[in-house]
Amino acid sequence: MSEVPVEAVPEPGRAPRPRRGGSRVLAIVLVATIAVGAYLWLTTVRWQRTASDWEAEAHGYADEVASLRMQLDGANSELEAARDQLSTATSRITDLANEKAQLGDENVASQQVLDYQTQVSGAAATVASALGQCVSGQEQLVGYLKEADQYEPADLARYEREVNALCADAEDANEALQRELRQ
Structure with missing residues (x-):
């Protein structure tokens, strides 16, 4: 038989001390750990x-x-194309006006040239103005697209359609002028 240590045996007349709540503390720590997890x-x-x-x-x-x-x-590509068209049209108008000026009798030719140049100049001015509006509109559109986050996409799309319509009108006017100049 083994000996029981003296501290473990309660003194006569005294009630044994209750055990500390070690299992309770362990349960609380476990619940807290689960809650934190x-x-x-x-x-x-x-x-x-x-x-x-x-x-x-x-x-x-x-x-x-x-x-x-x-x-x-x-x-940007459309803008460059419009600039090229404007340059070509201006150069061609000048060349054709010079060629027409050299034709025919001095008096009759002079009057014809004057009438033709007036007509061509008016048409060229219309084309140049339309192409200028197209170029300006495209430059403005490029500026808007660079800061697209400041504008509504629907507004940008609407403005792009308007610029494209302006450019289409300019191209139509240029083609009409080219046909006139070929006569």
């Missing part, structure tokens, strides 16, 4: 959702920027 898990899940939402939004903006850059490149 659950809180951290929920926080992590929410953060992952938020990060995913931000990432999707960033991708959307990147796609929009790429689209606007393509529109800007297209507008």
Whole structure:
């Protein structure tokens, strides 16, 4: 038989001391640990959702920027083409006016040249004005597209259609002038 230590045996007449709540403390620590773990898990899940939402939004903006850059490149190409057309038309008008001026009898030719130059000059002025409006409109559109985030996409699209209509009118006027000059 083993000996029981003296401290473990209660003194006669005294009630034994109750055990401390070690298991209670352990249970409280365990519950607190589980609660903190659950809180951290929920926080992590929410953060992952938020990060995913931000990432999707960033991708959307990147796609929009790429689209606007393509529109800007297209507008710049149209602007350069319009400038080339204006230069060609001006040069051709000058050449044709000079050729026509050298034709025919001095008096009759002079009157014809004067009438023709007046007509051509009027048509050329109309073409030059229309092409100038087209170029100005495209330059303005390029400026708007560079700061597209400050404007509504619908307004930009509407303005682009208006500029394209101006440029189409200018091209039509230029073609009519070219036909007139070939006669």
